[in-house]
Amino acid sequence: MTIFVDIIESECGWGQKVEDTYKFNDRISAENFCKEYNNKYNPPMDETPDWYMYACIRGEWGMLR
Numbered sequence: 001m002t003i004f005v006d007i008i009e010s011e012c013g014w015g016q017k018v019e020d021t022y023k024f025n026d027r028i029s030a031e032n033f034c035k036e037y038n039n040k041y042n043p044p045m046d047e048t049p050d051w052y053m054y055a056c057i058r059g060e061w062g063m064l065r
Contacts, residue, residue, distance in 0.1 A: 003030040004058040007037075012050040019053060030057055034064040 007020040024030040037055040042063065054063045 001026075003027050005030050005033055005055050006058050007053055007055055009053050010051070021058075022055075027057075031064060038063050038065055 003024045003026065005022045005024060006018045007022075008016050009019040010016045022030075022033065024033065034055040034057060042052060042054055056063060
């Protein structure tokens with residue numbers, strides 16, 4: 001089964017959009033990609049930045065860490 005991972009761009013005042021999409025053959029690989037991407041590009045912060053990008057499995061909400 002193919003699992004799609006979307007890279008979401010989010011900007012304050014502009015909303016969100018899908019910037020890129022990756023395909024994976026299994027859920028474990030997709031989850032690992034999301035976690036690695038999100039931990040690399042979205043370090044923990046006290047508040048949400050005005051602009052950021054994150055990876056999520058299509059059809060699911062939120063950022064996997």
